[in-house]
Amino acid sequence: xxxxxxLRGCLSAQRRVLAAAVASAVFRQVALLxxxxxxxxxxxxxxxxxxxxxxxxxxxxxxxxxxxxxVGLLGWQWWxxxxxxxxxxxLRARLLRHVATLDDSGxxxxxxxxxxxxxxxxxxxxxxxxxxxxxxxxxxxVLPVLATLEPVLLVITLLMLPLLVAVNVIFPRRFEPAxxxxxxxxxxxxxxxxxxxSAVPLRGLGGLxxxxxxxxxxxxxxLLRTRRAARISAAWAxxxxxxxxxxxxxxxxxxxxxxxSGDLTLGGLVAFTSWMTTVTLAVGVGVERYAERGQxxxxxxxxxxxxxxxxxxxxxxxxxxxxxxxxxxFRGEEPELTVPPGExxxxxxxxxxxxxxxxxxxxxxxxxxxxxxxxxxxDLRQAALGEVAxxxxxxxQRPVLVSGTIADNLRLGRDLTDDELRAACAAAAIDLPLxxxxxxxxxxxxxxxxxxxxxxxxxxxxxxxxxxDDVTSAxxxxxxxxxxxxxxxxxxxxxxxxxxxxxxxVEAADxxxxxxxxxxxxx
Numbered sequence: 001x002x003x004x005x006x007l008r009g010c011l012s013a014q015r016r017v018l019a020a021a022v023a024s025a026v027f028r029q030v031a032l033l034x035x036x037x038x039x040x041x042x043x044x045x046x047x048x049x050x051x052x053x054x055x056x057x058x059x060x061x062x063x064x065x066x067x068x069x070x071v072g073l074l075g076w077q078w079w080x081x082x083x084x085x086x087x088x089x090x091l092r093a094r095l096l097r098h099v100a101t102l103d104d105s106g107x108x109x110x111x112x113x114x115x116x117x118x119x120x121x122x123x124x125x126x127x128x129x130x131x132x133x134x135x136x137x138x139x140x141x142v143l144p145v146l147a148t149l150e151p152v153l154l155v156i157t158l159l160m161l162p163l164l165v166a167v168n169v170i171f172p173r174r175f176e177p178a179x180x181x182x183x184x185x186x187x188x189x190x191x192x193x194x195x196x197x198s199a200v201p202l203r204g205l206g207g208l209x210x211x212x213x214x215x216x217x218x219x220x221x222x223l224l225r226t227r228r229a230a231r232i233s234a235a236w237a238x239x240x241x242x243x244x245x246x247x248x249x250x251x252x253x254x255x256x257x258x259x260x261s262g263d264l265t266l267g268g269l270v271a272f273t274s275w276m277t278t279v280t281l282a283v284g285v286g287v288e289r290y291a292e293r294g295q296x297x298x299x300x301x302x303x304x305x306x307x308x309x310x311x312x313x314x315x316x317x318x319x320x321x322x323x324x325x326x327x328x329x330f331r332g333e334e335p336e337l338t339v340p341p342g343e344x345x346x347x348x349x350x351x352x353x354x355x356x357x358x359x360x361x362x363x364x365x366x367x368x369x370x371x372x373x374x375x376x377x378x379d380l381r382q383a384a385l386g387e388v389a390x391x392x393x394x395x396x397q398r399p400v401l402v403s404g405t406i407a408d409n410l411r412l413g414r415d416l417t418d419d420e421l422r423a424a425c426a427a428a429a430i431d432l433p434l435x436x437x438x439x440x441x442x443x444x445x446x447x448x449x450x451x452x453x454x455x456x457x458x459x460x461x462x463x464x465x466x467x468x469d470d471v472t473s474a475x476x477x478x479x480x481x482x483x484x485x486x487x488x489x490x491x492x493x494x495x496x497x498x499x500x501x502x503x504x505x506v507e508a509a510d511x512x513x514x515x516x517x518x519x520x521x522x523x
Contacts, residue, residue, distance in 0.1 A: 003301030010126055013090060014083040021079030021130040028072025029137040031065050036274035037145070038062045043267030076130060084127035091119045095303060101311040101385075114306055117186065118299035125296030128289045138282045142275045149268045152254045157279070160247040164283055167243065171236035176294040178229040183298050185225045189218035233291060240287035244280040251276055312366050319384035322391055326376020328362060328465050328495055333371035335513060337362075339465070344488065344496040346506045349515030355499040356397075358515070359467045362497060363394040375465070393463040397470045399454030401442035407434040410457050420460065427486030428456035429479050448474035452483060459490050468498045477504055484508045 011018065038061045046055030095115050146154040192215040251272055258264035330337045335358070339345050347355050360366045361373055364380045373380045380388055401409050410421045421434055430452045432445075442450040451471040458466060466487070472480045481504055487496065488508075498505055506512055 003297055003299075003304050006300045006304045006307070007122070007125070007296060010087050010091070010122060011129070014086055014126065017079050017083040017086065018126075018130065021076055021083060022133040024072050024075030024079060025130045025133045026072075026137050028069050028076050029134045030141065031069035031072055033138065033141045033275065033278065034065045035062055035069070036271040036278075038065060039274065040265070040267035040271035043270055044265045048266060080127050080130050083130075084123040087126045088119055088123045091122060091303065095119070095306060098307050098309075102309055114187075114299075114302050118183070118302050121292070121295045121299035122303070125292045128292050131285055131289055135282045135286050138278055142279060145275070146272065149272060150255060150258050150264045152258065153251050153272055156247050156250045156254065157276070160243050163243045164240065167236070167239045167287075171232060171239070172290055172294055175229065175232045175236065175291065176297060178225065178232055179294050180298045180301075182222070182225040182229050183302060185218065185222045187302075189215065189222050192218045236291070237284070237287055241280055241284045244276060244283050248273060248276045248280065313364055313381075313385065315385050316382055319387070320378060320382045322378055322383050322387055323376030325464065325493075326378075328392070328497075329372075329374050330358075330362060330368075331372050331374070333368050335515060336371075337513065339495045339497055341464070341493045341495050343510045344498060344508065345511050345513055346509035347497060347499045347513045347515065348501060348506065353515040355515055356469055359394060359469050359497065359499055362465070363392045363467050364388045365394065390461060391463060392465040392467065393458045393461055394467040395451075395454045395458050395469065395471050397451070397473060399442075399450055399471075401438050401445075401450060401453065403440050404438065405434060406430070406432055406436045406438060406453060409438060409453060410434075410460060412457070414460070416460060421456075424456040424460045424490070427459055427483075427490040428452040429475075429482040429486060430456055446474065448472075448479070451475070452479075455483065455487070459487065462491060463494060465495045465497070468496065468500075470499050470501065472500065472502055472505060480504050481508075 038058050042055055042058035042062070045051060046053075046058055092115055099115075143154060143157065146157055192211070196211045196215050252269075255264055255269045255272055259266055259269050325341055327341070328337075328339045337345070337358075347358060349355055357366075361368050361371075364373060364385065367373075367381060375383075375388075375392065380392075402412075406425070407418070407421055410416065410424065418434060425432070425434075430449065432449065436444075438445055438450075438453070442453070445453070451474060455468070455471055472483060475483065480502065484505065487494075498509065500506065
């Protein structure tokens with residue numbers, strides 16, 4: 001999907017709401033443009049002739065039209081806000097749902113930028129689209145009226161338009177590349193901020209200073225590119241309104257002569273200046289909308305890039321249900337492995353021997369190049385990813401926690417009682433109260449507490465297979481033994497594959513698979 005296709009999809013999804021906003025905007029603008037005409041009649045029919053009744057009548061007409069303009073403006077902004085809010089909700093939901101299917105989607109900071117700043121720029125573009133109806137209505141109404149007032153005023157206005165077109169062709173060609181460069185700089189800085197906030201453990205090793213300098217470098221790049229884009233935007237915003245203002249000056253000169261010669265009424269000249277002021281505002285807003293279009297185009301391209309990423313694994317066309325019980329097997333590649341229900345297999349080996357890769361294959365976070373991973377004899381590629389994830393749970397060495405309490409992280413929306421949560425905590429050797437705040441990404445807990453909390457969360461799902469990636473690396477020996485005993489007691493029928501370098505886990509295992517040995521144990 002391209003950025004343009006994404007923008008078209010946003011418009012299609014909100015077409016009814018936008019249609020209501022456009023109708024309200026056109027109604028409002030017609031009413032607004034009728035006010036100078038009412039003022040013209042009040043001057044010509046009332047004030048110039050000394051007719052108080054006519055003046056009062058046209059003043060009342062201005063009041064009525066002003067109320068109509070207010071009603072139209074209210075409806076316009078209501079529906080425009082509705083369209084941009086719906087667009088934001090839909091885009092973020094779509095983006096986050098897709099990111100959830102990806103195993104590794106790049107920097108967290110840049111993803112946050114795409115779900116935040118980039119989505120907001122698309123929202124602003126959707127909101128501002130209805131303004132084009134206002135601008136179009138302005139020209140459709142004003143140009144014929146000027147022709148009836150005084151042809152020279154129409155000529156002045158028409159001469160202004162090519163200059164406006166030139167201004168709005170030259171600057172976008174310079175502005176959009178500057179915006180794209182700025183968006184990339186913002187993404188890089190967001191990643192640097194994310195890394196810096198996670199770098200407290202590196203204090204004293206020099207890492208914090210390195211990441212601080214890296215952040216300052218990216219911030220300087222953001223500042224430089226912001227200034228570059230701002231210079232172009234400022235020149236564009238200033239040049240756009242200048243042209244119609246010069247037209248107002250010319251209109252006052254030629255229009256004043258027409259009034260003196262009797263070819264134009266005084267009220268007509270007043271109306272002209274009001275209409276030209278409206279045209280000037282319309283052009284200024286049009287410049288802003290063009291700028292938003294460039295920003296939205298860049299933002300939509302960045303969002304589309306994420307949506308175009310494909311997950312490492314995908315659901316089959318016709319998923320088949322997994323058996324209730326069975327062996328977990330890996331065949332066709334080394335090391336071949338069979339893990340029956342209730343068995344604890346410890347996987348050991350040197351760094352780089354493929355321990356974590358093996359767990360990812362067993363949990364179908366990735367597919368083997370040539371082998372087959374099956375549960376109960378059924379190839380996992382035939383089952384839905386959601387069912388595989390529920391039956392075969394992987395707990396990584398660096399688990400992900402959400403902000404909130406221990407109870408929030410254990411439940412994650414599941415209907416579980418406090419007693420069930422406490423039982424899982426006991427099995428995972430967690431001695432903290434359920435209302436303990438974990439902090440952002442578990443920052444208020446120790447590494448070992450984070451790992452044990454993730455194990456407790458996995459146990460609550462009653463998985464058929466539990467894949468543990470060195471989750472006792474931060475534990476003392478006594479706590480590690482409590483966790484091992486608790487896991488075995490919690491669900492004796494659960495198969496456990498435990499990647500580890502710890503002697504206590506190896507001793508407690510029913511079988512050891514050493515990926516560093518020449519002879520790989522058979523299942």
